Amino acid sequence: MTTVFTFRIDGKDVAGSEGQTVMEVAEENGIDIPGLCHLEGIHDRGACRLCMVEIAGSPKLAAACMTKIAEGMDVTAHSDVLLEYRRTVTEMMFVERNHVCAVCVANNHCELQDMAEGLGVTHFDLPRISPKVDIDASHRLFAIDHNRCILCLRCVRVCDEIEGAHTWDVMHRGLETRVQTDMGIPWGESTTCTSCGKCVQVCPTGALFEKGRAVARGSKTKRPFLPWMKVVAEERGL
Amino acid sequence: MTCYPDASQASSDRGSGADGGIDMSRTITIDPVTRIEGHSKITIQLDDRGEVVDARFHVTQFRGFERITQGRPVHEMPALMARICGICPVSHLIASAKAVDDILAVEPPPTGQDLRRIINLGQIVQSNALSFFHLSSPDLLFGFDADPAVRNILGVARQNPGLARDGIGLRKWGQQIIEWLGGKRIHPEGIVPGGVATPLTAEVRDRILAGVPEAIAAVERAIAWYKTDMLRWEDEAATFGNFRSAFMGLVDRHGNVDHYGGWLRVIDADGKFLADRVDPKLFNDYIGEAVEPSSFLKSTYWKAMGYPDGIYRVGPLARLNVADRMGTPRADEELEKFRWRVGRVAGSSFHYHYARLIDTLHAIEKVEELLRGPDILSKHVRSTAGINRNEGIGVSEAPRGTLMHHYKVDDDGIVQWANLIIATGHNNMAMNRSVLQVARRHVKGDTITEPMLNRVEAVIRCYDPCLSCSTHALGQMDLQIQLLAPDGKVLDELSR
Numbered sequence: 049m050t051t052v053f054t055f056r057i058d059g060k061d062v063a064g065s066e067g068q069t070v071m072e073v074a075e076e077n078g079i080d081i082p083g084l085c086h087l088e089g090i091h092d093r094g095a096c097r098l099c100m101v102e103i104a105g106s107p108k109l110a111a112a113c114m115t116k117i118a119e120g121m122d123v124t125a126h127s128d129v130l131l132e133y134r135r136t137v138t139e140m141m142f143v144e145r146n147h148v149c150a151v152c153v154a155n156n157h158c159e160l161q162d163m164a165e166g167l168g169v170t171h172f173d174l175p176r177i178s179p180k181v182d183i184d185a186s187h188r189l190f191a192i193d194h195n196r197c198i199l200c201l202r203c204v205r206v207c208d209e210i211e212g213a214h215t216w217d218v219m220h221r222g223l224e225t226r227v228q229t230d231m232g233i234p235w236g237e238s239t240t241c242t243s244c245g246k247c248v249q250v251c252p253t254g255a256l257f258e259k260g261r262a263v264a265r266g267s268k269t270k271r272p273f274l275p276w277m278k279v280v281a282e283e284r285g286l
Numbered sequence: 287m288t289c290y291p292d293a294s295q296a297s298s299d300r301g302s303g304a305d306g307g308i309d310m311s312r313t314i315t316i317d318p319v320t321r322i323e324g325h326s327k328i329t330i331q332l333d334d335r336g337e338v339v340d341a342r343f344h345v346t347q348f349r350g351f352e353r354i355t356q357g358r359p360v361h362e363m364p365a366l367m368a369r370i371c372g373i374c375p376v377s378h379l380i381a382s383a384k385a386v387d388d389i390l391a392v393e394p395p396p397t398g399q400d401l402r403r404i405i406n407l408g409q410i411v412q413s414n415a416l417s418f419f420h421l422s423s424p425d426l427l428f429g430f431d432a433d434p435a436v437r438n439i440l441g442v443a444r445q446n447p448g449l450a451r452d453g454i455g456l457r458k459w460g461q462q463i464i465e466w467l468g469g470k471r472i473h474p475e476g477i478v479p480g481g482v483a484t485p486l487t488a489e490v491r492d493r494i495l496a497g498v499p500e501a502i503a504a505v506e507r508a509i510a511w512y513k514t515d516m517l518r519w520e521d522e523a524a525t526f527g528n529f530r531s532a533f534m535g536l537v538d539r540h541g542n543v544d545h546y547g548g549w550l551r552v553i554d555a556d557g558k559f560l561a562d563r564v565d566p567k568l569f570n571d572y573i574g575e576a577v578e579p580s581s582f583l584k585s586t587y588w589k590a591m592g593y594p595d596g597i598y599r600v601g602p603l604a605r606l607n608v609a610d611r612m613g614t615p616r617a618d619e620e621l622e623k624f625r626w627r628v629g630r631v632a633g634s635s636f637h638y639h640y641a642r643l644i645d646t647l648h649a650i651e652k653v654e655e656l657l658r659g660p661d662i663l664s665k666h667v668r669s670t671a672g673i674n675r676n677e678g679i680g681v682s683e684a685p686r687g688t689l690m691h692h693y694k695v696d697d698d699g700i701v702q703w704a705n706l707i708i709a710t711g712h713n714n715m716a717m718n719r720s721v722l723q724v725a726r727r728h729v730k731g732d733t734i735t736e737p738m739l740n741r742v743e744a745v746i747r748c749y750d751p752c753l754s755c756s757t758h759a760l761g762q763m764d765l766q767i768q769l770l771a772p773d774g775k776v777l778d779e780l781s782r
Contacts, residue, residue, distance in 0.1 A: 151365050162465075183358070184698075185698035258362055260479075
């Protein structure tokens with residue numbers, strides 16, 4: 049029998065089953081905790097650090113998507129400090145690579161753009177790094193522009209957990225970190241990629257896109273949800 | 287709906303330089319700047335006797351789109367290139383999309399091509415209207431030496447409200463075509479490699495057609511006004527870039543003006559063909575580009591005549607000069623009158639204004655003709671393909687003249703190299719020559735006088751140069767004039 053825990057998020061009494069995360073229970077209760085790497089149907093990773101919350105009694109912030117609920121927890125998901133923290137995290141995502149919304153394939157359909165707008169990020173105080181970053185357009189159907197990648201790793205997880213191909217993975221460290229196909233070979237030469245396009249569908253920005261799409265005009269439109277992902281995940285007991 | 291960059295403040299700030307004689311050592315700053323687009327400087331060189339020996343139009347801004355676009359997927363190019371300019375983004379979209387078509391080795395479906403033509407003509411109408419009514423009509427209405435406080439579009443609106451209204455109406459009509467077909471007025475997104483993004487609906491077609499009669503009436507009123515006033519400006523017509531040169535433009539297979547496709551035709555000052563039915567993709571065989579250390583604007587020249595002798599002009603005047611006919615009834619009628627008044631090959635750049643109005647009339651008629659085509663509502667508006675060539679060239683007529691985009695890509699379609707030749711670059715040498723001519727006529731002694739400054743500005747305005755486009759540069763309108771002694775010493779300086 050499942051144990052039910054009752055606890056509080058932003059002063060609201062909520063309940064969830066043992067094993068659920070703070071993020072899941074918040075979603076069920078209509079409490080919006082921002083996040084860019086979280087996606088229903090695939091394992092959480094805690095990559096983006098936007099869902100950080102305060103837990104009474106803990107000296108550290110905790111990622112809501114990775115923190116399991118406990119009886120009597122007192123979670124603060126929204127405060128001025130957290131807002132400022134989330135703005136800074138978002139800003140860091142922008143300055144780390146080269147994001148130019150006006151000419152991006154995901155303009156107006158971009159979760160990073162929506163996040164910045166929602167959090168009120170109107171300008172950058174941090175200096176831009178402006179790295180020289182490549183585009184891999186070797187695949188017949190798709191391309192990846194690393195300039196727009198925020199390393200949420202949704203592509204890595206969906207490819208592994210749902211498609212079962214594990215074409216995507218991560219290479220290098222720190223600012224040099226890149227998602228990669230197979231062992232760092234051009235995507236078009238990958239022998240594991242099934243060209244299913246799931247990675248393109250789950251990408252929150254314009255980093256992964258269908259080739260030949262013109263810039264802007266909402267050309268990277270996404271399906272609002274991927275119900276099969278959750279079904280597959282449940283079947284596999286993920 | 288439309289902003290008038292110069293007019294709102296023109297009356298308050300321009301006064302400081304309005305007196306004629308200016309001390310040699312004084313720098314007079316007139317701010318804000320008026321009615322040309324971009325940062326520029328003019329130097330006028332005097333010899334020992336105080337006579338003008340040379341005049342140069344320097345473009346002092348730089349932007350570097352040819353470099354910025356390296357490393358981007360080629361499908362992004364139209365949208366990236368559109369960002370060069372907020373006034374004529376459509377022109378860059380068209381030339382760029384055509385260059386990418388060439389790389390994909392596809393031809394857009396006929397309806398896709400026609401929709402591109404219509405949006406391009408909408409651009410021609412709105413930009414020509416901006417140049418003639420908003421930027422140039424104040425000089426023509428009030429005279430080149432009138433008080434700058436009234437010599438602006440607001441002054442026009444007070445003195446001749448019908449003229450101002452027609453200008454605003456024409457610009458609105460052209461802008462609306464761009465918005466309805468392209469998605470938005472500035473930097474529209476509807477023009478894509480292979481054709482256009484969305485088919486035309488009957489409702490939009492009818493909405494555009496409903497505005498045609500008034501647009502034609504407006505431009506015909508302006509032509510009638512211009513013709514009655516023309517004689518007042520005989521002196522200016524004689525000295526505003528009145529010289530022998532070649533002319534270049536696109537014509538269709540009947541020899542009519544073609545703003546979208548067709549062949550390059552180049553004629554000399556006597557109307558003799560220097561080249562005809564040249565595939566625009568071969569332009570590199572015919573046109574060279576020279577770089578002058580004094581300007582960020584490259585000068586193009588007709589290779590057969592060499593640099594700097596191979597001077598030619600592009601734009602509305604060139605289109606009228608090279609074409610046999612316009613190809614639409616009302617515009618052809620006006621073309622006949624134009625040629626009767628100014629000759630078969632008009633040599634004076636002053637006539638750009640007149641030509642621009644006829645060009646606009648033709649564009650409106652052509653839009654109507656295309657919209658009434660039987661297949662204009664076809665859903666088949668875009669061709670798709672992969673990367674089939676490593677190099678592509680797109681050429682079209684922008685409001686200011688022939689526009690050329692040339693790209694090279696790798697096998698994955700990543701841009702390796704880009705070169706743009708912009709109308710203002712074609713006209714660079716002609717503008718230099720025109721400024722020299724005006725300076726010779728008006729520079730007296732070693733000071734810059736107000737009549738001379740007014741005319742130098744006005745002669746440049748004939749070409750409607752877009753410095754933002756031509757250097758792919760961003761900037762406010764700016765003009766600085768220096769008068770140089772033989773040893774290079776600055777005798778006088780004025781900036782606007």
